[in-house]
Amino acid sequence: MRIVVDLNRCQGYAQCVYLAHEVFRLTGTEALTYDPNPDDARRLQVERAAAACPVQAIMIDRLDGAERGARS
Amino acid sequence: MTLVATLAELVSDFRANGRIVIVGASLAGLRAAEALREEGFSGSLTIIGDEPYEPYDRPPLSKQVLKGWMPAEHTLLPRFREVDAQWRLGVAATGLDRVARQVRLADGDQIPYHRLLIATGTRARPWPNPAEAALEGVFALRSRDDAARLQQALATRPSRVLVIGGGFIGSEVASVCRELDIPVTLTERGPAPLVGALGGVIGEIAAQMQRDHGVDLRCGVSVSSLEGDAAGHVRRARLSDGTTIEVDVVLAALGSIRNVEWLQGSGLAAGPWGVGCDAGGRAFDINGVVTDSVYVAGDVARMPHVLYEYQFLAMEHWDNAVFGAEVAAHNMVNLEPHYRPHLLLPGFWSGQFGVNIKSVGVPPFGDEIIFTQGSVKDRSFAAAYGRRGRIVAAVTFDHGKWLEYYARLIEQSAPFPPPPPGWDRPDIMKPVPAEFPAPGVPTAIPDVVLTGHDPNERRAEFRPRGH
Numbered sequence A: 001m002r003i004v005v006d007l008n009r010c011q012g013y014a015q016c017v018y019l020a021h022e023v024f025r026l027t028g029t030e031a032l033t034y035d036p037n038p039d040d041a042r043r044l045q046v047e048r049a050a051a052a053c054p055v056q057a058i059m060i061d062r063l064d065g066a067e068r069g070a071r072s
Numbered sequence B: 001m002t003l004v005a006t007l008a009e010l011v012s013d014f015r016a017n018g019r020i021v022i023v024g025a026s027l028a029g030l031r032a033a034e035a036l037r038e039e040g041f042s043g044s045l046t047i048i049g050d051e052p053y054e055p056y057d058r059p060p061l062s063k064q065v066l067k068g069w070m071p072a073e074h075t076l077l078p079r080f081r082e083v084d085a086q087w088r089l090g091v092a093a094t095g096l097d098r099v100a101r102q103v104r105l106a107d108g109d110q111i112p113y114h115r116l117l118i119a120t121g122t123r124a125r126p127w128p129n130p131a132e133a134a135l136e137g138v139f140a141l142r143s144r145d146d147a148a149r150l151q152q153a154l155a156t157r158p159s160r161v162l163v164i165g166g167g168f169i170g171s172e173v174a175s176v177c178r179e180l181d182i183p184v185t186l187t188e189r190g191p192a193p194l195v196g197a198l199g200g201v202i203g204e205i206a207a208q209m210q211r212d213h214g215v216d217l218r219c220g221v222s223v224s225s226l227e228g229d230a231a232g233h234v235r236r237a238r239l240s241d242g243t244t245i246e247v248d249v250v251l252a253a254l255g256s257i258r259n260v261e262w263l264q265g266s267g268l269a270a271g272p273w274g275v276g277c278d279a280g281g282r283a284f285d286i287n288g289v290v291t292d293s294v295y296v297a298g299d300v301a302r303m304p305h306v307l308y309e310y311q312f313l314a315m316e317h318w319d320n321a322v323f324g325a326e327v328a329a330h331n332m333v334n335l336e337p338h339y340r341p342h343l344l345l346p347g348f349w350s351g352q353f354g355v356n357i358k359s360v361g362v363p364p365f366g367d368e369i370i371f372t373q374g375s376v377k378d379r380s381f382a383a384a385y386g387r388r389g390r391i392v393a394a395v396t397f398d399h400g401k402w403l404e405y406y407a408r409l410i411e412q413s414a415p416f417p418p419p420p421p422g423w424d425r426p427d428i429m430k431p432v433p434a435e436f437p438a439p440g441v442p443t444a445i446p447d448v449v450l451t452g453h454d455p456n457e458r459r460a461e462f463r464p465r466g467h
């Protein structure tokens, strides 16, 4: 799956890290890094993280699941 | 039919049957395509990109990808809706004919358009000596292929990496090297890293941070030459102070070059700082007259900003590409008075040495700086930039939560020094000179450039008398 975090908006609250630590990580106290294309098996975790983000900074692909290659 | 009704009909006909071409298939190009469909454009849409990949995100390339946390191809951008476009990937646009309204492609095709969006961004400025740049082990960093190659080189645990240039990308790569416990030297021609973007006061803090993390930081020097071994692999760098360093990986982080060459002869106001456009993304021609059919967004755009005395800003920021694309897309399929302005308060982030550096506004527009919160010693603080008694920008180190507070003040052109938010006050609060290098002094390239008031940075072409 594909995601992007708007790091201008992100305030490093780290809720996402607790909910999906394989996908989101804090370097130091505030700098978030993440895997932009995590494994599909993590979808539920990532969706929960996106829902929990207090500033709605995590955006998930809405075409995920569509045939690759047929993406238009 | 009234004129107004006719115009309304023209717009709805264009939305249904028009032809829009986007050149540049990256962040700005993709988000513009999505926004056009969101706006109800159902005509034909063609997206031309010279990279063979579907749009991907660049910021992770100098951070998590280089660390080896995930491969460079794990950066594809999420899609927020179908764009139903013809994608022409792996082929460059080589020319623009505004009379015939056609984009010329490298494979000889001509793509007709009614409206065109220029979103060709920038590329990394290569090491100026081509023979030295061609040595094995010498890299630049802009694309995902660049990142994959550099990551592989770091994975072989080089004995020393040389980063030339202390801007954001150079500093982030130096940070990654230290995290991977690889020795790294960073050379910066200016007095400190990040001076172009944040000034000398913050630059000094960044310099100390780099040294504390074991970066061999050398400021005020430049690299005179790179030398290879018999097999053509880089082994040594000679510096302007006469010293040499043994290295086997070199990253040239020398800022960027706008991708405008393909617009040569098009008559647009395209130059070294990008394509001049109005605050609604409509491109200017070389005489400073705004066009109706050509729009610009992202890193390649240069547009006037109300908060900065209407100077043209050239911004190389992620949010500028996203928001600029949305504004341009809206204006491409609407008529006055429904145009929208690109009234973005510039903002960026950079993760390095475990610190989250964020800023809003245009720091180089300021000439004074004041620390308003936190502690410089702990590298956890907020500082504001001022000019003539007004706040124009702010920067935070691990104080990102406070940035909104400063953003509101900047939007209102509030007085400088600003009232601190009443928490976490530093001991000394006194404005000091922000120490930006004078324009033209060689240094790390800032990523927001104030490019003056002239819509066309090249000279206008005057018609000879009698024509």
Ligand SMILES: Cc1cc2nc3c(=O)[nH]c(=O)nc-3n(C[C@H](O)[C@H](O)[C@H](O)COP(=O)(O)OP(=O)(O)OC[C@H]3O[C@@H](n4cnc5c(N)ncnc54)[C@H](O)[C@@H]3O)c2cc1C
Pocket: B023, B024, B025, B026, B027, B028, B029, B048, B049, B050, B051, B057, B058, B059, B060, B061, B062, B091, B092, B093, B094, B119, B120, B121, B122, B123, B141, B142, B143, B169, B259, B262, B297, B298, B299, B300, B315, B316, B317, B318, B319, B321, B347, B348, B349, B350, B351
């Ligand atoms: C390593 C790195 C780290 C970054 N980190 C940050 C960060 O932390 N924070 C931040 O705010 N910003 C960051 N940025 C900047 C951000 O990525 C850019 O602002 C953003 O990519 C701009 O998007 P764009 O679509 O305008 O241009 P680009 O992403 O440059 O895309 C332009 C596209 O057009 C293509 N193209 C060029 N010429 C032609 C042609 N003639 N024909 C067809 N196609 C063409 C290019 O190949 C490219 O694919 C970073 C950039 C890099 C490289």
Ligand code: SF4
Pocket: A005, A009, A010, A011, A012, A013, A014, A015, A016, A017, A024, A032, A052, A053, A054, A055, A056, A057, A058
């Ligand atoms: S939950 Fe949201 S604000 Fe917090 S770190 Fe994650 S993305 Fe950032």
